[in-house]
Amino acid sequence: xxxxxxxxxxxxxxxxxxxxxxxxxxxxxxxxxxxxxxxxxxxxxxxxxxxxxxxxxxxxxxxxxx
Amino acid sequence: xxxxxxxxxxxxxxxxxxxxxxxxxxxxxxxxxxxxxxxxxxxxxxxxxxxxxxxxxxxxxxxxxxxxxxxxxxxxxxxxxxxxxxxxxxxxxxxxxxxxxxxxxxxxxxxxxxxxxxxxxxxxxxxxxxxxxxxxxxxxxxxxxxxxxxxxxxxxxxxxxxxxxxxxxxxxxxxxxxxxxxxxxxxxxxxxxxxxxxxxxxxxxxxxxxxxxxxxxxxxxxxxxx
Numbered sequence: 211x212x213x214x215x216x217x218x219x220x221x222x223x224x225x226x227x228x229x230x231x232x233x234x235x236x237x238x239x240x241x242x243x244x245x246x247x248x249x250x251x252x253x254x255x256x257x258x259x260x261x262x263x264x265x266x267x268x269x270x271x272x273x274x275x276x
Numbered sequence: 277x278x279x280x281x282x283x284x285x286x287x288x289x290x291x292x293x294x295x296x297x298x299x300x301x302x303x304x305x306x307x308x309x310x311x312x313x314x315x316x317x318x319x320x321x322x323x324x325x326x327x328x329x330x331x332x333x334x335x336x337x338x339x340x341x342x343x344x345x346x347x348x349x350x351x352x353x354x355x356x357x358x359x360x361x362x363x364x365x366x367x368x369x370x371x372x373x374x375x376x377x378x379x380x381x382x383x384x385x386x387x388x389x390x391x392x393x394x395x396x397x398x399x400x401x402x403x404x405x406x407x408x409x410x411x412x413x414x415x416x417x418x419x420x421x422x423x424x425x426x427x428x429x430x431x432x433x434x435x436x437x438x439x440x441x442x443x444x445x446x447x448x449x450x451x452x453x454x455x456x457x458x459x460x461x462x463x464x465x466x467x468x469x470x471x472x473x474x475x476x477x478x479x480x481x482x483x484x485x486x487x488x489x490x491x492x493x494x495x496x497x498x499x500x501x502x
Contacts, residue, residue, distance in 0.1 A: 259316060262323035 216270035218245045221260065223253040227275025245273070252276065277306040277399075278372040279406045280313060280392040288321070288368065289328055291389040295336065295366035298325070299359060300391070301379065302342030303371035310406055313370030313392050315342040321370065321391060339364070346375025352382045361386060414484045420472050422463030427480070429456035435477035 222228035228249055234241070246269075250256060253276025261272045282288075292298055300322050308314025322340045329336045341358055345351045346369060355361060361383055369376045370391040380388040396408035411428045417435065418425060427433050431449035437457030441448030445458045464470050492500050 257316065259319040259323055262320060262327070266323050266327055 215242075215244045217268060218271045218273055219248060219264040219269040220245050220273040220275060221248045221250055221253060221256050221264075223276030224249065224251050227253075230275075250276070277309060277397070278374070278394060279310045279396050279398045279408070280307050280372050280394045281310075282312055282317065282321070282370070283391055283393055285324060285328075288389075288391055289325065292325070292336075292366055292368055295364075295387070297337045297364045298339070298366050298368055299361070299364040300325075300338060300340050300368045300370065301346070301355070302340070303346040303369075303375050304342050304344045305347075307370060307372055307375075307392060308342075309400070311404065313372075315340075318342055318370055321368075346371035346379055349378065349382060352379055413480070414486070414489070415481050417477065420475055420477070421460045422467055422469065422472070424456060424460045424463055426456045426460065429454070429459065433480075435480060 220227075220231075222231060228247070231241070231247060248260075248264075253274055256274055256276075261274075264272050300318050302308070302315050302318035303313050304315065308317075311317060318340045322338050326336075326338050339359060341355065343351050343355060361367070364386065366387045366389065367379060367383065368389055368391050369379050371379065372392065373390060373394040376388060376390045380386075396406075397410040397412060398406045398408045401407050408428055409425060411425070411433075413427050417427065426435060426437060430437055431447050431453070432439060434457065437460070438455055439448075439457075442455035442458055443451070445455055447453045447455045461470075461473060464472050
Protein backbone atom coordinates (compact mmCIF):
# COMPACT_ATOMS: atom_id res chain seq x y z
CA UNK A 211 0.00 0.00 0.00
CA UNK A 212 3.03 2.27 0.43
CA UNK A 213 3.30 2.64 -3.35
CA UNK A 214 -0.39 3.33 -3.76
CA UNK A 215 -0.84 6.42 -5.90
CA UNK A 216 -4.51 7.24 -6.15
CA UNK A 217 -5.60 8.72 -9.45
CA UNK A 218 -7.58 11.83 -8.67
CA UNK A 219 -9.78 13.66 -11.16
CA UNK A 220 -10.11 17.30 -10.16
CA UNK A 221 -13.14 19.09 -11.59
CA UNK A 222 -12.29 22.76 -11.23
CA UNK A 223 -14.31 25.91 -11.67
CA UNK A 224 -12.90 28.54 -14.01
CA UNK A 225 -13.56 31.34 -11.57
CA UNK A 226 -12.02 30.00 -8.37
CA UNK A 227 -10.32 26.61 -8.06
CA UNK A 228 -8.98 26.58 -11.62
CA UNK A 229 -7.75 30.17 -11.27
CA UNK A 230 -6.08 29.18 -8.02
CA UNK A 231 -4.41 26.21 -9.69
CA UNK A 232 -3.32 28.50 -12.52
CA UNK A 233 -1.91 31.01 -10.08
CA UNK A 234 -0.07 28.21 -8.28
CA UNK A 235 1.40 27.26 -11.64
CA UNK A 236 2.55 30.85 -12.24
CA UNK A 237 4.17 30.69 -8.79
CA UNK A 238 6.00 27.50 -9.93
CA UNK A 239 4.23 25.39 -7.32
CA UNK A 240 4.09 21.72 -8.27
CA UNK A 241 1.17 19.36 -7.84
CA UNK A 242 1.41 15.60 -8.21
CA UNK A 243 0.91 14.20 -11.71
CA UNK A 244 -1.71 11.76 -10.45
CA UNK A 245 -4.15 14.66 -10.20
CA UNK A 246 -5.85 15.21 -13.55
CA UNK A 247 -7.61 18.52 -13.94
CA UNK A 248 -10.90 18.84 -15.78
CA UNK A 249 -11.78 22.45 -16.51
CA UNK A 250 -15.35 23.60 -15.89
CA UNK A 251 -16.74 27.01 -16.70
CA UNK A 252 -18.67 26.55 -13.46
CA UNK A 253 -18.77 23.48 -11.21
CA UNK A 254 -22.52 24.00 -11.02
CA UNK A 255 -22.39 22.18 -14.35
CA UNK A 256 -20.91 19.04 -12.77
CA UNK A 257 -23.39 16.26 -13.31
CA UNK A 258 -23.60 13.09 -11.23
CA UNK A 259 -22.79 11.13 -14.35
CA UNK A 260 -19.53 13.06 -14.86
CA UNK A 261 -18.35 11.85 -11.47
CA UNK A 262 -19.55 8.31 -12.16
CA UNK A 263 -17.78 8.32 -15.53
CA UNK A 264 -14.54 9.36 -13.83
CA UNK A 265 -14.81 6.40 -11.45
CA UNK A 266 -15.81 4.14 -14.33
CA UNK A 267 -12.67 5.23 -16.18
CA UNK A 268 -10.55 4.18 -13.20
CA UNK A 269 -10.30 7.24 -10.98
CA UNK A 270 -9.82 6.48 -7.29
CA UNK A 271 -11.19 9.83 -6.18
CA UNK A 272 -12.93 12.84 -7.63
CA UNK A 273 -12.22 16.32 -6.31
CA UNK A 274 -14.74 19.03 -7.14
CA UNK A 275 -13.36 22.50 -6.55
CA UNK A 276 -15.74 25.36 -7.08
CA UNK B 277 -47.89 13.70 -16.01
CA UNK B 278 -46.92 10.19 -14.95
CA UNK B 279 -44.58 10.29 -11.97
CA UNK B 280 -42.24 7.39 -11.31
CA UNK B 281 -39.20 6.64 -9.22
CA UNK B 282 -36.25 4.41 -9.83
CA UNK B 283 -36.32 0.90 -8.44
CA UNK B 284 -33.71 0.03 -5.81
CA UNK B 285 -30.40 -0.64 -7.54
CA UNK B 286 -30.19 -4.14 -6.05
CA UNK B 287 -33.53 -5.07 -7.63
CA UNK B 288 -32.48 -3.70 -11.02
CA UNK B 289 -29.17 -5.57 -10.85
CA UNK B 290 -30.95 -8.82 -10.05
CA UNK B 291 -33.43 -8.33 -12.89
CA UNK B 292 -30.64 -7.99 -15.47
CA UNK B 293 -28.54 -10.87 -14.16
CA UNK B 294 -27.56 -13.43 -16.76
CA UNK B 295 -27.68 -10.98 -19.67
CA UNK B 296 -24.42 -10.33 -21.53
CA UNK B 297 -25.57 -7.44 -23.65
CA UNK B 298 -28.05 -4.96 -22.25
CA UNK B 299 -29.80 -1.96 -23.77
CA UNK B 300 -30.94 0.61 -21.24
CA UNK B 301 -33.76 2.46 -22.91
CA UNK B 302 -34.87 5.79 -21.50
CA UNK B 303 -38.06 7.72 -22.15
CA UNK B 304 -37.89 11.44 -22.87
CA UNK B 305 -41.35 12.44 -21.71
CA UNK B 306 -42.93 12.23 -18.20
CA UNK B 307 -40.20 10.19 -16.51
CA UNK B 308 -37.52 12.51 -17.89
CA UNK B 309 -39.32 15.49 -16.34
CA UNK B 310 -39.59 13.74 -12.97
CA UNK B 311 -35.87 12.88 -13.11
CA UNK B 312 -36.44 9.14 -13.03
CA UNK B 313 -35.91 7.70 -16.49
CA UNK B 314 -34.68 10.28 -19.01
CA UNK B 315 -31.35 10.49 -20.79
CA UNK B 316 -29.41 11.63 -17.72
CA UNK B 317 -30.87 8.96 -15.48
CA UNK B 318 -30.13 6.32 -18.10
CA UNK B 319 -26.49 7.45 -18.18
CA UNK B 320 -26.27 7.29 -14.38
CA UNK B 321 -27.88 3.85 -14.20
CA UNK B 322 -25.68 2.53 -17.02
CA UNK B 323 -22.56 3.80 -15.30
CA UNK B 324 -23.58 2.31 -11.95
CA UNK B 325 -24.42 -1.05 -13.53
CA UNK B 326 -21.17 -1.21 -15.48
CA UNK B 327 -19.14 -0.54 -12.36
CA UNK B 328 -21.15 -2.94 -10.18
CA UNK B 329 -20.85 -5.75 -12.73
CA UNK B 330 -17.16 -5.07 -13.36
CA UNK B 331 -16.51 -5.36 -9.64
CA UNK B 332 -17.95 -8.88 -9.88
CA UNK B 333 -15.76 -9.57 -12.92
CA UNK B 334 -18.81 -9.89 -15.14
CA UNK B 335 -18.15 -8.93 -18.73
CA UNK B 336 -21.44 -7.28 -19.61
CA UNK B 337 -21.85 -4.82 -22.45
CA UNK B 338 -24.31 -2.00 -21.72
CA UNK B 339 -25.59 0.48 -24.28
CA UNK B 340 -27.75 3.52 -23.64
CA UNK B 341 -30.49 5.05 -25.73
CA UNK B 342 -33.33 7.43 -24.94
CA UNK B 343 -36.33 7.87 -27.20
CA UNK B 344 -38.99 10.57 -27.12
CA UNK B 345 -41.79 8.33 -25.87
CA UNK B 346 -42.14 4.65 -25.07
CA UNK B 347 -45.93 4.75 -24.92
CA UNK B 348 -46.19 5.26 -28.67
CA UNK B 349 -45.41 2.61 -31.30
CA UNK B 350 -44.15 5.20 -33.79
CA UNK B 351 -41.31 6.15 -31.45
CA UNK B 352 -40.52 2.59 -30.38
CA UNK B 353 -40.27 1.41 -33.96
CA UNK B 354 -37.60 4.06 -34.59
CA UNK B 355 -35.26 2.38 -32.08
CA UNK B 356 -33.92 0.11 -34.80
CA UNK B 357 -32.64 3.13 -36.74
CA UNK B 358 -30.22 3.78 -33.84
CA UNK B 359 -29.43 0.27 -32.59
CA UNK B 360 -30.15 -3.30 -33.59
CA UNK B 361 -32.44 -4.59 -30.87
CA UNK B 362 -31.67 -8.19 -31.82
CA UNK B 363 -28.09 -7.65 -30.65
CA UNK B 364 -29.24 -7.41 -27.04
CA UNK B 365 -30.16 -10.14 -24.57
CA UNK B 366 -32.26 -7.81 -22.49
CA UNK B 367 -33.82 -4.35 -22.59
CA UNK B 368 -33.93 -2.45 -19.32
CA UNK B 369 -36.60 0.20 -19.78
CA UNK B 370 -36.73 3.31 -17.65
CA UNK B 371 -40.16 4.30 -18.94
CA UNK B 372 -43.37 4.14 -16.94
CA UNK B 373 -45.07 0.73 -16.84
CA UNK B 374 -47.15 1.66 -19.90
CA UNK B 375 -43.97 2.20 -21.89
CA UNK B 376 -42.43 -1.02 -20.60
CA UNK B 377 -45.49 -2.98 -21.70
CA UNK B 378 -45.68 -1.45 -25.17
CA UNK B 379 -41.97 -2.10 -25.59
CA UNK B 380 -42.60 -5.76 -24.64
CA UNK B 381 -45.42 -5.92 -27.18
CA UNK B 382 -43.35 -4.46 -30.01
CA UNK B 383 -40.27 -6.57 -29.21
CA UNK B 384 -42.12 -9.64 -27.97
CA UNK B 385 -39.09 -11.86 -28.64
CA UNK B 386 -36.98 -9.84 -26.19
CA UNK B 387 -36.81 -9.82 -22.41
CA UNK B 388 -37.91 -6.37 -21.24
CA UNK B 389 -37.55 -5.43 -17.57
CA UNK B 390 -38.57 -2.23 -15.78
CA UNK B 391 -36.11 0.11 -14.10
CA UNK B 392 -38.79 2.25 -12.45
CA UNK B 393 -41.78 1.95 -10.18
CA UNK B 394 -44.62 3.94 -11.72
CA UNK B 395 -46.24 5.82 -8.90
CA UNK B 396 -48.94 8.36 -9.80
CA UNK B 397 -50.42 11.04 -12.06
CA UNK B 398 -49.30 14.32 -10.60
CA UNK B 399 -47.82 17.76 -10.88
CA UNK B 400 -44.44 19.38 -10.23
CA UNK B 401 -44.67 21.44 -7.03
CA UNK B 402 -41.13 22.77 -7.30
CA UNK B 403 -37.68 21.52 -8.17
CA UNK B 404 -37.59 17.81 -7.33
CA UNK B 405 -41.04 17.63 -5.74
CA UNK B 406 -44.11 16.02 -7.29
CA UNK B 407 -47.51 15.41 -5.78
CA UNK B 408 -50.37 13.15 -6.80
CA UNK B 409 -53.39 14.98 -8.19
CA UNK B 410 -55.46 12.46 -10.14
CA UNK B 411 -56.59 8.87 -9.65
CA UNK B 412 -57.91 8.57 -13.23
CA UNK B 413 -61.38 7.70 -11.89
CA UNK B 414 -63.06 8.37 -15.27
CA UNK B 415 -65.72 10.56 -13.65
CA UNK B 416 -64.20 13.95 -12.82
CA UNK B 417 -65.83 15.98 -10.04
CA UNK B 418 -63.48 18.99 -10.10
CA UNK B 419 -66.25 21.29 -11.39
CA UNK B 420 -68.01 20.92 -8.03
CA UNK B 421 -64.96 20.91 -5.78
CA UNK B 422 -63.16 24.10 -6.72
CA UNK B 423 -60.55 22.30 -8.77
CA UNK B 424 -59.34 20.15 -5.87
CA UNK B 425 -59.81 16.40 -6.22
CA UNK B 426 -61.32 14.72 -3.16
CA UNK B 427 -60.90 11.30 -4.76
CA UNK B 428 -57.12 11.82 -4.73
CA UNK B 429 -56.42 14.25 -1.89
CA UNK B 430 -58.92 12.97 0.71
CA UNK B 431 -57.51 9.90 2.44
CA UNK B 432 -61.01 8.41 2.42
CA UNK B 433 -61.84 9.56 -1.10
CA UNK B 434 -65.06 11.14 0.18
CA UNK B 435 -67.31 12.82 -2.36
CA UNK B 436 -69.32 14.47 0.43
CA UNK B 437 -66.92 15.85 2.97
CA UNK B 438 -65.46 16.78 5.26
CA UNK B 439 -65.70 13.82 7.61
CA UNK B 440 -65.66 14.41 11.35
CA UNK B 441 -61.93 13.77 11.56
CA UNK B 442 -60.52 17.06 10.26
CA UNK B 443 -58.48 18.92 12.91
CA UNK B 444 -57.15 22.40 12.22
CA UNK B 445 -57.35 21.77 8.50
CA UNK B 446 -55.40 18.53 8.75
CA UNK B 447 -56.44 14.94 8.09
CA UNK B 448 -57.05 12.47 10.91
CA UNK B 449 -55.48 9.69 8.88
CA UNK B 450 -52.23 11.62 8.51
CA UNK B 451 -51.95 14.87 10.50
CA UNK B 452 -49.11 15.93 8.19
CA UNK B 453 -51.54 16.12 5.29
CA UNK B 454 -54.14 18.76 4.53
CA UNK B 455 -57.81 17.83 4.75
CA UNK B 456 -59.00 17.85 1.14
CA UNK B 457 -62.45 19.09 2.11
CA UNK B 458 -61.08 22.01 4.13
CA UNK B 459 -59.04 22.94 1.05
CA UNK B 460 -62.17 22.59 -1.07
CA UNK B 461 -64.24 24.72 1.33
CA UNK B 462 -61.61 27.47 1.38
CA UNK B 463 -61.29 27.45 -2.39
CA UNK B 464 -65.05 27.54 -2.96
CA UNK B 465 -65.34 30.39 -0.44
CA UNK B 466 -62.67 32.31 -2.33
CA UNK B 467 -64.51 31.68 -5.58
CA UNK B 468 -67.87 32.71 -4.10
CA UNK B 469 -69.25 29.28 -4.88
CA UNK B 470 -69.90 27.88 -1.41
CA UNK B 471 -73.32 26.71 -2.61
CA UNK B 472 -71.40 23.83 -4.23
CA UNK B 473 -70.73 22.48 -0.72
CA UNK B 474 -74.44 21.79 -0.35
CA UNK B 475 -74.57 19.54 -3.38
CA UNK B 476 -74.97 15.92 -2.39
CA UNK B 477 -72.92 13.69 -4.61
CA UNK B 478 -74.32 10.26 -5.42
CA UNK B 479 -72.03 7.32 -4.70
CA UNK B 480 -69.04 7.15 -7.01
CA UNK B 481 -69.83 5.59 -10.36
CA UNK B 482 -67.26 2.85 -10.35
CA UNK B 483 -69.04 1.25 -13.28
CA UNK B 484 -67.49 3.86 -15.58
CA UNK B 485 -64.05 2.62 -14.61
CA UNK B 486 -63.25 -0.01 -17.17
CA UNK B 487 -60.14 -2.07 -16.50
CA UNK B 488 -58.20 -2.34 -18.66
CA UNK B 489 -59.75 0.73 -20.27
CA UNK B 490 -59.77 1.58 -23.95
CA UNK B 491 -60.68 4.92 -25.50
CA UNK B 492 -61.32 5.24 -29.21
CA UNK B 493 -61.71 8.79 -30.44
CA UNK B 494 -65.02 9.44 -32.15
CA UNK B 495 -63.32 10.38 -35.41
CA UNK B 496 -61.46 7.06 -35.50
CA UNK B 497 -64.29 4.72 -34.54
CA UNK B 498 -64.95 3.71 -38.13
CA UNK B 499 -61.45 2.26 -38.29
CA UNK B 500 -61.83 -0.02 -35.32
CA UNK B 501 -65.50 -1.05 -35.36
CA UNK B 502 -67.18 -3.29 -37.83
